[in-house]
Amino acid sequence: MTTLQTVFAKAKADNRAALVGYLPAGFPSKDGAIAAAAALVEAGCDVIEIGLPYSDPLMDGPTIQDAVHRSLSNGTRIADVMRTVEGVAATGAATLVMTYWNPVDRYGAERFARDLANAGGVGTITPDLTPEESEPWRAASASAGIDTVFLVAPSSTEARIKAVVDCCTGFVYAASLMGVTGARETVNVAAEGLVKRTREHTGLPVCVGLGVGTGAQAAEVATYADGVIVGSAFIRRLLDAPDEAAGRESVAALARDMAQGVRRS
Amino acid sequence: MANEGSILTAADLAGNGVRGDDPDVHGKFGIFGGRYVPEALIPALDEVAAVYEKAKHDAEFIREFDHLLRTYAGRPTTLTDVPRFSEQAGGARIVLKREDLTHTGAHKINNVLGQALLTKRLGKKRVIAETGAGQHGVATATAAALLGLECVIYMGAVDCERQALNVARMKLLGATVVPVTNGSQTLKDAINEAFRDWVTNVDSTHYLFGTVAGPHPFPEIVRDFARVIGVEARRQILELTGRLPDAVCAAVGGGSNAIGVFHAFIDDQDVRLHGYEAAGHGLESGEHALTLTAGSVGVLHGSRTYVLQDDEGQTIESHSISAGLDYPGVGPEHAWLKDSGRATYRGVTDDEAMAAFSLLARTEGIIPAIESSHALAGALELGRELGPEAIILVNLSGRGDKDMGTAMKYFNL
Numbered sequence: 001m002t003t004l005q006t007v008f009a010k011a012k013a014d015n016r017a018a019l020v021g022y023l024p025a026g027f028p029s030k031d032g033a034i035a036a037a038a039a040l041v042e043a044g045c046d047v048i049e050i051g052l053p054y055s056d057p058l059m060d061g062p063t064i065q066d067a068v069h070r071s072l073s074n075g076t077r078i079a080d081v082m083r084t085v086e087g088v089a090a091t092g093a094a095t096l097v098m099t100y101w102n103p104v105d106r107y108g109a110e111r112f113a114r115d116l117a118n119a120g121g122v123g124t125i126t127p128d129l130t131p132e133e134s135e136p137w138r139a140a141s142a143s144a145g146i147d148t149v150f151l152v153a154p155s156s157t158e159a160r161i162k163a164v165v166d167c168c169t170g171f172v173y174a175a176s177l178m179g180v181t182g183a184r185e186t187v188n189v190a191a192e193g194l195v196k197r198t199r200e201h202t203g204l205p206v207c208v209g210l211g212v213g214t215g216a217q218a219a220e221v222a223t224y225a226d227g228v229i230v231g232s233a234f235i236r237r238l239l240d241a242p243d244e245a246a247g248r249e250s251v252a253a254l255a256r257d258m259a260q261g262v263r264r265s
Numbered sequence: 266m267a268n269e270g271s272i273l274t275a276a277d278l279a280g281n282g283v284r285g286d287d288p289d290v291h292g293k294f295g296i297f298g299g300r301y302v303p304e305a306l307i308p309a310l311d312e313v314a315a316v317y318e319k320a321k322h323d324a325e326f327i328r329e330f331d332h333l334l335r336t337y338a339g340r341p342t343t344l345t346d347v348p349r350f351s352e353q354a355g356g357a358r359i360v361l362k363r364e365d366l367t368h369t370g371a372h373k374i375n376n377v378l379g380q381a382l383l384t385k386r387l388g389k390k391r392v393i394a395e396t397g398a399g400q401h402g403v404a405t406a407t408a409a410a411l412l413g414l415e416c417v418i419y420m421g422a423v424d425c426e427r428q429a430l431n432v433a434r435m436k437l438l439g440a441t442v443v444p445v446t447n448g449s450q451t452l453k454d455a456i457n458e459a460f461r462d463w464v465t466n467v468d469s470t471h472y473l474f475g476t477v478a479g480p481h482p483f484p485e486i487v488r489d490f491a492r493v494i495g496v497e498a499r500r501q502i503l504e505l506t507g508r509l510p511d512a513v514c515a516a517v518g519g520g521s522n523a524i525g526v527f528h529a530f531i532d533d534q535d536v537r538l539h540g541y542e543a544a545g546h547g548l549e550s551g552e553h554a555l556t557l558t559a560g561s562v563g564v565l566h567g568s569r570t571y572v573l574q575d576d577e578g579q580t581i582e583s584h585s586i587s588a589g590l591d592y593p594g595v596g597p598e599h600a601w602l603k604d605s606g607r608a609t610y611r612g613v614t615d616d617e618a619m620a621a622f623s624l625l626a627r628t629e630g631i632i633p634a635i636e637s638s639h640a641l642a643g644a645l646e647l648g649r650e651l652g653p654e655a656i657i658l659v660n661l662s663g664r665g666d667k668d669m670g671t672a673m674k675y676f677n678l
């Protein structure tokens with residue numbers, strides 16, 4: 001199993017940023033999600049985040065909402081998410097689950113952490129779990145030996161950044177902008193400042209997500225961040241493809257472009 | 266507060282700190298409440314909490330709020346005895362608190378005026394809101410017009426259709442109404458969309474949340490602004506009947522009108538508090554909004570509370586003939602009142618609510634909102650249980666004008 005630590009150490013040794021790809025489980029189909037993630041890894045993604053589809057994704061823009069809705073309509077369950085993690089982890093990529101809190105809460109924090117570790121997952125990203133409410137999850141994750149990644153935002157005060165990074169292991173997720181997920185024309189200028197501010201409070205790698213959609217943007221973000229996170233741009237290509245095979249080729253092409261981007265700096 | 270004729274004092278607005286029933290610093294009512302939101306929103310929630318904390322102790326703020334409640338919303342609202350209606354309740358004396366007589370026609374105006382004043386103190390020029398029945402949207406659009414704020418209302422596409430009249434009202438008042446076509450296309454999805462707008466535009470925008478749910482501090486703020494209902498009603502029922510009621514009844518969607526009327530009675534241990542949720546087509550049908558009666562503890566819309574959810578935490582879509590009760594979550598303070606046993610929650614079906622709706626119209630000449638009709642139906646049953654000596658206070662949270670389309674279909678009018 002590849003840990004986040006190894007991934008970031010290796011990227012650092014190569015003098016580049018890590019490339020992190022996001023795809024929801026169960027989309028475009030249960031097996032199609034594993035195949036698409038494997039294509040991303042093959043094309044150069046170092047880390048894969050598998051989204052756990054949730055009925056009320058209030059941090060997500062239209063692209064991810066659409067994919068998640070289709071995934072839930074495909075009948076995706078948490079067992080499918082775990083199977084997806086297992087399949088993706090087998091490719092050698094460090095594999096995390098990104099999830100809203102309620103499904104984990106309902107499943108049982110300890111059970112979720114244990115099952116994820118058993119599936120070969122290395123941790124979670126929990127966008128709506130605040131430091132104040134995170135204690136039970138951090139305890140469960142620690143005893144299962146998986147990492148806990150939380151988000152900082154451009155609006156975060158210094159005190160909030162400190163509180164968030166103190167809960168993080170593995171890396172810190174810096175949301176580049178005030179808004180929901182989705183590819184944007186440009187990556188928000190606030191991102192660089194946020195990464196700088198975050199580094200003052202932690203030695204952990206800091207990855208930037210939200211709004212990155214092209215190789216050029218990945219290259220730009222790679223000049224100041226330890227990792228570049230891409231989700232909606234991949235999902236858009238899967239949504240627009242005529243079939244799964246074409247979708248896989250299309251996301252692989254974009255991932256190759258991004259992988260070059262993170263090496264350009 | 267030496268304001269002649271004022272209805273609110275500082276203590277009335279913020280009964281906080283006096284009672285043991287206030288949330289802690291993290292907005293927790295016992296295990297319920299708190300904040301489960303993207304980090305990006307935390308500073309905005311902190312700011313709202315800080316500005317409110319200052320405002321509620323500020324005599325000038327209370328004076329402004331009180332002034333609007335009296336001269337704009339039409340407070341205090343009266344109590345009305347409904348003897349002909351009460352005959353169907355085993356002769357128990359039912360008394361209505363007439364929130365239907367407020368400007369815009371529902372209790373929502375109380376919270377909206379308070380938060381609109383807060384918006385000015387926050388220095389924000391734009392308000393957004395979710396709405397189910399359209400009453401909160403209309404009230405928000407109204408306050409925005411009054412105070413010169415830009416206003417965008419998110420409303421599920423299904424609700425836009427069943428409350429078309431309110432969509433027209435909001436537009437007339439200058440608001441932009443955005444129909445939400447995701448998910449169940451009702452209140453829960455409108456809330457998701459409003460949060461997405463807020464996180465994107467938080468610098469310019471206040472999210473004028475419409476009920477006592479959502480992340481801290483909304484459950485506390487909305488409750489405090491709705492609290493005037495019970496503060497007035499307690500005083501009025503003592504004057505009218507010489508004693509406290511045996512029970513206070515209210516419909517529960519998110520829970521604002523219910524907490525508004527309950528709160529002033531919480532320390533009166535002999536007064537039963539009864540909340541009525543929408544049972545839709547009945548519990549067995551699976552088509553209902555019985556969040557407290559049949560849901561389980563989880564997190565929805567930023568708060569730990571009772572939720573209609575499946576075994577893996579996916580929200581189950583609710584159903585009710587009344588758009589305002591068609592919500593799979595509920596305010597955390599109600600979750601806490603339920604678990605502590607202080608309040609009791611029951612379900613009322615679509616048919617029972619519509620029967621009470623029609624009965625009040627025919628016996629008393631008052632057409633209630635379908636939401637409020639759930640409380641009326643509950644009171645009829647409770648009256649038969651408690652007997653003819655009982656006094657039951659019902660919060661008539663709104664008027665039924667907006668529901669004529671539904672009533673025409675239901676009764677073939």
Ligand SMILES: Cc1ncc(COP(=O)(O)O)c(C=O)c1O
Nearest residue numbers: 400518519520521522589636663
């Ligand atoms: C008249 C009326 N009563 C009750 C409700 C339910 O909301 P709450 O439970 O917050 O009072 C609504 C909501 O739209 C309403 O319009």
